[in-house]
Amino acid sequence: MLRATEDPLRISICHCHACQRRTGSVFGVQARFRAGSVVIRGIATKYVRAGDSGGTGTFYFCPVCGATVYYQLEGLDDLVGVPIGAFANPNFPAPQISVYEDCMHHWVTLPDDIEHMA
Template sequence: MTSDISYPIEGACQCGGVTYRLLRPAKLIAACHCRECQKLSTSAFSITAVVDATDVEFNGRMKEWQRKADSGNTIAAKFCPNCGNRIYHFNPDKPEEIRLKPTNLSDTRIIQPTIHIWVSEKQDWYTLPEGVTCYPKQP
């Protein structure tokens, strides 16, 4: 992680209807290569910052969407009802931990993935960085 990052870091959806403050550093930053994250990001992978729910302050109305994961767990997503920008994901059975979508932070230097997951579904054209922990599926 970049050591000169100061907290809190402000974040917002594309239209500004949902704003938030990340109060402390993430526990980890993951790049997920599963097909669902490829759909979400319209790219090769999606970035997630795993944080304690108490480390983020949200403002604005959000809608929720849910789906079943391969594990059988429920994955829920909170998003702006106006612009549709995803803000975070969470497991309803473990609401104390959220998976923030950090690309909408004002300071994106925290986006330095320490793990890559679901690399069994990664795009062939993407080369994984050397020295980063990789998992074929969910660890």
């Protein structure tokens, strides 16, 4: 179980190949929180993998259903990433930035006001 006690610092869409494989979709959508504002309870299985940029990420997932619950990126120990689907809240705020767009599927369309990064 995960609970955030503060609003996210950033909500992003990532089109990198690693996120595509992790989610089984064409992108991942996640919120970043200050680590001190995230309360985590229960058992999680962890998996460390290298991303497209060469850095590593440690992903924690539910050992029962396999869903990614949260993750931490190498060098960003003070932040916790949470897939927004983990909140199961259709009113969750929209992403502000789209990253790794060089891997984006050609048919994906994004909100007009989103910041873009290759």
